[in-house]
Amino acid sequence: MCGIVGFIGREQVCPILLDGLARLEYRGYDSAGVAVYSEEDGTLQVRKAKGRLQVLADMLEGGALLHGTVGIGHTRWATHGAPSDVNSHPQVSRSGRIAVVHNGIIENYAELKSFLIDMGVPFVSETDTEVIAQLVDYFYEGDILEAVTRCLHRIEGAYALGIICADAPDELIAVRKDSPLILGYGEGCNFLASDVTAIIRHTRKVSYMEDGELAILTRDGIRCYNHLMQPVEKEIFTVDWEIDAAEKGGYEHFMFKEIMEQPDALRRTISPRIRDNEVWLEDFALDEDYIRGIDRIFIVACGSSYHVGMVGKYNLERLLRVPVEVSLASEFRYMDPILTPHTLVIVISQSGETLDTMAALREARRLGAKILSIVNVVGSSIARESDVVLYTWAGPEIAVATTKAYSTQMAVLNLLGLYFARVRGTVEEARYHAILEEMQKLPARLEEVLASRDSVQYLASRYFNHDSIFFIGRNLDYALGMEGSLKLKEISYIHSEAYASGELKHGTISLIEEGTLVIALGTYGKLFDKAMSNVVEVKSRGADVLALTSKSHEAAMAKTADAVLTIPDTCDMLLPSLGIAYLQLFAYYVALMRGCDIDKPRNLAKSVTVE
């Protein structure tokens, strides 16, 4: 979603803004712009362009054409008004003295806009953001802070804002409500940004703004206030990852780099959490009595994180014998869920900022449940609002299509399941240790799978021009198919569906005809024979079957399927952790063959901060 970057310092601001925006490109956008205070004539210079950031960068000759040391920049993902130069941010007030960048949605913008129009204020864009710029201007009587706070009392919705005023050129104002915004602390300069990647080249010292906070950035410091305008002391964190983690490092695409990084990411996630052959969870604030008393678990998430929950349901129910319900966050928040103090809600999110997931978390808290979150971005909103956080430690994930976050989320959920099962006494000692041993071998096994990527590339070249593809599987393989299908859809734009194999005959099998590609997942040994009968069923109706199975079943599968991909044998609950790599690679290579923009698929955003 939209990206914000702001800077106040002594260096030229425009190249810094363009570089920061380039690092936020992965979030998804359709236009970009900057506003810089010009010391030469005391005006705000605004430049905006629809399309790729490069269009803006070329227009500004890499930043050389705008001079100034204070400014704000934005990449816009259109919500109100089509992508266009005029709808791009920054939005400027009618006096030209106030410029605003905004991430989020102003829900009462129509009402405010008609009020301002009645007051004679002319509007030039269709955006909700212009209302903020015009309203601040309407209230402005020489004190920009006063005007901003009066505006904040009237706007409703979600917003992260960066605001500059030509009459207060030594200040940059940042505001946050329900949309992420961080502050960066430099030497003689300070920053604001939607996320750390935008500013890590300049500073590792950051703080996270809380809802309702407003910050005033100057060259020498940052003052922060709560919604009552009382000063707030911010905790400053030091970012502990290196800048190359957020760069391509010789790979053609971030997605491919992140697929290949999975073994290392899993090592980072798993190794520190297994000590003396026992699961060890850091800062784990759920006591054993509470864990023994859990009578129901909800897993709440969106997209791929939800698919992790689907795998988790099978694994946790087997380990714990407690009902686990998996719910899409966008549904959960409105479904009036039945929660008790013994219900644990597990929230899963890579970004920690997904608005639906955040809203579901708040609803669960309101209803009295405890919240445990599995999050990648340290210090993100979901992490901060949870009772317990387990970080995935996957490092920054830049490609829109998640890969290493998905894998590490699954590993954390499995570790959590084992930990709970040990406390509750629902797993035999020998099985517990056998699974732990397999978990430690997982990164090396995944390396084995990734090493055979050429075979996937070959299969992608064979199948890339299919219009519609089915993924079928049972149980864990069904959950795996859901993620395989989503990966393929989002980056290759091929229609695909994941089906529980047993459900095919209740309708969908009518779509199978000569040449339909069916990706049959048959890794789960206990149901392998059932998986085979479904393969035979679709084969006999003319389908081309690409199968995924484990080493022990390879020979049997090869008798019927047209092509087989094989993962090493491991314990049941870890099969999806290996199988997923083939499906990610398949989606990647198919998208490559089709010439798609893999890291920035159309219409998608990395961090979905609107409803």
Ligand code: F6R
């Ligand atoms: C798909 C993908 C999305 C996210 C979803 C939730 O590849 O990345 O489906 O999984 O938007 O995002 P997080 O995990 O950040 O809450």
